[in-house]
Amino acid sequence: MRAAFWFVLVLILLVIQATILPLLFTGGHRPDLLLAAVVSAGLLFGKDTAIGLGFFAGLLQDLASGAIFGLNLLPKMLTGYLFGLAERNVFKENILLPLFAVMAATVFQGLFTMFFLLLSGYPMDMFAYFIQQVIPAAFYNMLTAIPIHYAIYFYSRRLAQPV
Amino acid sequence: MRFFYKKAAIISAAVLTVILLAVFFAREAHKFPLLEKTVVSILAPVEYVAAKTGYGFRHVTDFFGNLSTVYRDNETLRAQNEQLRQTEFNVTEIMAENDRLRAMLDYKKVSPQFSLVTVAVIGRDPGSWTNTIVVNGGSNDGIKKDMAVVTPHGLVGNVIQVSANLAKVQLILDPRSAVGVLVQRPESRVAGIIEGNAVQPLAPRLKNLARDADVVIGDKIITSGFGGIYPKGLLVGEVVDVVDDEGGLVKHAILKPAVDFDRLEEVAVIVRSSEPTGSTPKGDKQ
Numbered sequence: 001m002r003a004a005f006w007f008v009l010v011l012i013l014l015v016i017q018a019t020i021l022p023l024l025f026t027g028g029h030r031p032d033l034l035l036a037a038v039v040s041a042g043l044l045f046g047k048d049t050a051i052g053l054g055f056f057a058g059l060l061q062d063l064a065s066g067a068i069f070g071l072n073l074l075p076k077m078l079t080g081y082l083f084g085l086a087e088r089n090v091f092k093e094n095i096l097l098p099l100f101a102v103m104a105a106t107v108f109q110g111l112f113t114m115f116f117l118l119l120s121g122y123p124m125d126m127f128a129y130f131i132q133q134v135i136p137a138a139f140y141n142m143l144t145a146i147p148i149h150y151a152i153y154f155y156s157r158r159l160a161q162p163v
Numbered sequence: 164m165r166f167f168y169k170k171a172a173i174i175s176a177a178v179l180t181v182i183l184l185a186v187f188f189a190r191e192a193h194k195f196p197l198l199e200k201t202v203v204s205i206l207a208p209v210e211y212v213a214a215k216t217g218y219g220f221r222h223v224t225d226f227f228g229n230l231s232t233v234y235r236d237n238e239t240l241r242a243q244n245e246q247l248r249q250t251e252f253n254v255t256e257i258m259a260e261n262d263r264l265r266a267m268l269d270y271k272k273v274s275p276q277f278s279l280v281t282v283a284v285i286g287r288d289p290g291s292w293t294n295t296i297v298v299n300g301g302s303n304d305g306i307k308k309d310m311a312v313v314t315p316h317g318l319v320g321n322v323i324q325v326s327a328n329l330a331k332v333q334l335i336l337d338p339r340s341a342v343g344v345l346v347q348r349p350e351s352r353v354a355g356i357i358e359g360n361a362v363q364p365l366a367p368r369l370k371n372l373a374r375d376a377d378v379v380i381g382d383k384i385i386t387s388g389f390g391g392i393y394p395k396g397l398l399v400g401e402v403v404d405v406v407d408d409e410g411g412l413v414k415h416a417i418l419k420p421a422v423d424f425d426r427l428e429e430v431a432v433i434v435r436s437s438e439p440t441g442s443t444p445k446g447d448k449q
Contacts, residue, residue, distance in 0.1 A: 113291070
């Protein structure tokens with residue numbers, strides 16, 4: 001049941017990201033819904049779930065986009081692990097939690113992407129990439145963080161209820 | 164404790180495997196063709212439905228945007244001329260599609276040197292660094308890898324992966340893309356290579372031009388035909404800025420692409436061309 005929920009969630013978010021979002025967010029920036037889902041899964045379910053979700057979401061993203069293998073997979077797995085570590089130390093009802101967590105995760109993923117691309121032989125102006133891509137992406141991701149976080153939060157509450 | 168170590172070992176092995184795979188396949192164009200094709204094929208029907216919904220939704224928002232513009236114009240012009248009240252708010256999705264397809268048909272008529280297959284865009288890139296699209300035509304329609312993809316406005320990219328009824332197209336905005344080009348102006352004809360720009364995806368760069376190369380703002384850039392993928396003479400874009408590279412002997416030009424990549428709905432694949440495409444099929448970077 002749990003696996004089915006995560007599978008459907010990733011599939012829905014991936015399809016929205018590939019079809020609807022490019023029409024709404026033009027100009028080369030758009031939110032990464034899967035990153036927001038991995039962050040929320042980490043904060044609400046812990047690192048085991050988040051690492052698995054990060055692996056699965058990143059794998060599908062890499063295969064669907066034809067990107068360098070690992071470009072989405074590795075940062076999402078690491079993000080899941082890092083935010084999963086914080087699971088027991090956060091106040092889960094706080095509305096600011098997903099906002100700041102996703103902002104931090106976007107910056108982390110951006111830095112990781114730059115590092116990964118440099119190692120893969122794709123040099124770039126790192127400072128310009130950070131200012132012009134990572135920071136706008138952080139704001140876009142914050143926009144989508146709350147609905148995704150609360151969808152996963154309500155799912156976690158439902159699981160916690162006695163049958 | 165032992166459980167913890169076992170789990171850590173599994174996760175470490177997974178990460179190590181992915182890193183090794185990434186290092187091995189980082190520079191290859193297609194790493195897991197079968198897996199990639201499977202994922203794309205499974206996603207495509209869902210993407211097709213969602214894309215159609217998305218287009219419908221955008222046309223609704225466009226409709227309301229048009230309505231407010233028309234209303235404002237009406238207010239201003241009503242006093243001067245009654246007949247200017249005609250509005251465009253009854254534009255429907257079918258009419259818009261009709262216009263686009265008519266433009267494509269006109270392009271086919273004025274480009275007899277190309278055999279074109281018109282296909283619809285059904286999915287975009289879910290990644291953040293790459294720039295690809297998925298179209299609803301494949302090998303059954305005569306589409307093959309490395310064919311050029313265009314719209315009536317100019318060059319879109321090239322086919323990088325083909326299934327029976329689907330193809331993945333790498334846009335010229337993708338940082339891995341490189342297109343051999345020429346400055347169209349007769350007195351210039353400077354040749355160069357356009358590469359996608361990860362920092363500003365909508366502003367690809369004409370790179371490594373000599374400092375004294377005759378490239379000025381406003382120059383139209385067309386494909387050179389070198390490289391084996393793109394036929395000669397396709398419009399790529401217009402130079403909007405020329406920047407000297409720091410401390411070097413070269414400069415680069417920043418382009419405004421001829422195609423509006425944010426609004427791609429139909430594209431045409433050049434399945435046959437009488438224009439030269441050069442003799443070095445491996446010349447274009449993937």
